[in-house]
Amino acid sequence: KNEVEQSPQNLTAQEGEFITINCSYSVGISALHWLQQHPGGGIVSLFMLSSGKKKHGRLIATINIQEKHSSLHITASHPRDSAVYICAVRGRWYTGNQFYFGTGTSLTVIP
């Protein structure tokens, strides 16, 4: 069973395109995280959301708690955005506050 589902699994875009990555989850959560992983392994946190919308530069993350859905948008995509984007949720106390991860979306932005 997958508590977190992401789509698409793979995405190729031309530089400058608007990109959307979707995440759906099935557990009660205290927060949702969007993570970025570049080749070589290191993972960094982009956003942590418990409601509404957050923006950081060209990145925008939204969450709809009622629908258990989140989206990550990248405006004016650039080749340096090429990475794997991972959606993760932190379950509520009755799950042991555990993290659940999607399998990731591999994004390639072509110049």
Added chain:
Amino acid sequence: DVKVTQSSRYLVKRTGEKVFLECVQDMDHENMFWYRQDPGLGLRLIYFSYDVKMKEKGDIPEGYSVSREKKERFSLILESASTNQTSMYLCASTHRSSYNEQFFGPGTRLTVL
């Protein structure tokens, strides 16, 4: 400003060897986690710890053990390495509060021959 470090970036071991992977964080976090990451499967939790000397099994603890003798250090032990334990291993830490982000180490790519 390195916050979570792992003892090795790449490691090659032979089947049957005992393997130690060490993780150190400098943020005074209570919670620490060990994950493995495999293509198509995403991150899977091996073990986590809420405090010194406390440990809880994750989703895939078989073949692994952990040790947390000091708050800043969380070690993953492969008692007898097998080829199916070839993977990327990632350590992470977070504050006890549910509303804090998780910080990841750079990862250790382990190959068992």
